Amino acid sequence: MELHDMAAHCQTLDEVREHIDQLDRQIVGLIAQRGRYVSQAARFKKDSHAVKSPQRVEQVFAKVRALADELGANPHVTEQVYRAMIAAFIQQELAEHSALS
Structure with a gap:
């Protein structure tokens, strides 16, 4: 069963929002992890340079695009979300790396 097949069929906008809120909680928990x-x-x-690791970043983008295809997500949206997330994490890691030096 593909992930998009697992979405509940909602009868109201409030139901849709409730499900989205539940997913947001899970997503934020995974971002924290x-x-x-x-x-x-x-x-x-x-x-x-090792923190920025452009080659590794491109590998991640390729991997998540493939996962998006496999799981029924929009590959473009998935990549854009990951681009924003990884850019923010690189900034966090640069700050942490600098503090270790």
């Missing part, structure tokens, strides 16, 4: 791993990664990187 991802951020904790990003914080740990700063310890293992030698310099700001």
Whole structure:
């Protein structure tokens, strides 16, 4: 079963919003968890180029586009969300990496 098949069929806009609110809570929890791993990664990187890691970033974008296709998400939207998220995490990691130096 694909992820988009798992969405409840809502009868009202309030129902839609309730489901979106529940998903937002899960998504923010996952962002927090991802951020904790990003914080740990700063310890293992030698310099700001390693933090930015353009080759790794492009691998992540390719991976999430493929996951989007597999899971029934819009690949363009998924990539744009990840571009914004990774840019913010890079800034966080740069600050953390700098504090370790």
